[in-house]
Amino acid sequence: MDRIREIKWYKNYFMDFYLQRTEKERLKIQYTLKIVETQKIVPTRFLKKIEGVNGLYEIRVEFESNIFRIFCCNDNGSIIVLFNGFQKKTQKTPTDEIQRAKRIMDDYFNDKRNGRIN
Numbered sequence: 001m002d003r004i005r006e007i008k009w010y011k012n013y014f015m016d017f018y019l020q021r022t023e024k025e026r027l028k029i030q031y032t033l034k035i036v037e038t039q040k041i042v043p044t045r046f047l048k049k050i051e052g053v054n055g056l057y058e059i060r061v062e063f064e065s066n067i068f069r070i071f072c073c074n075d076n077g078s079i080i081v082l083f084n085g086f087q088k089k090t091q092k093t094p095t096d097e098i099q100r101a102k103r104i105m106d107d108y109f110n111d112k113r114n115g116r117i118n
Contacts, residue, residue, distance in 0.1 A: 001038040009082040010108045010117075014070065017085035021068075028063040029070070036080060050093070053102050058093065069093060071101035073108075081108060 009015060018026060035046050036059060050056040050071075059082075061068040070085035083104040086097050111117045 001034075003037050004040055005037050005078045005080050007033055007037055007080045007082065010104065013084045013104060014082035017070070025061075025063050025066065025068070029061050029068065032059060032061045050098060050101075053098060056098070056101055056105055069097070071097075071104070073105050075108075075112075081105075083108075 018029060021029065032046055036042050046060055048058055048060060050058055055073045057072050057074075057080075059070040059072055059080075061070065067088040068085060069088050071083040072080045073083075075081050083101050084097070086094075108117070
């Protein structure tokens with residue numbers, strides 16, 4: 001399948017989360033990222049906007065009884081920049097995780113604006 005979006009990560013936030021997962025959990029994360037990369041319209045089951053935070057989204061991964069969320073944003077219309085991820089244990093996404101993702105997103109755009117990243 002052709003890629004519609006490029007996925008990249010900012011600093012080590014996503015990779016730290018990813019490497020802590022089991023091999024089967026990582027495969028499910030890869031599968032979900034491939035959907036986000038290749039589907040013109042990504043179902044909200046896999047990608048959903050975070051209400052109240054402009055530009056912040058969560059990639060939604062379910063594997064067996066585990067639910068994972070990976071925060072991200074668009075950059076230049078087609079690039080998904082991956083931030084922190086976490087294992088969800090309650091119905092509602094924890095406010096502290098959303099605030100952390102917002103801080104990381106702000107840092108990303110500040111670094112980009114100041115020429116520290118491409």
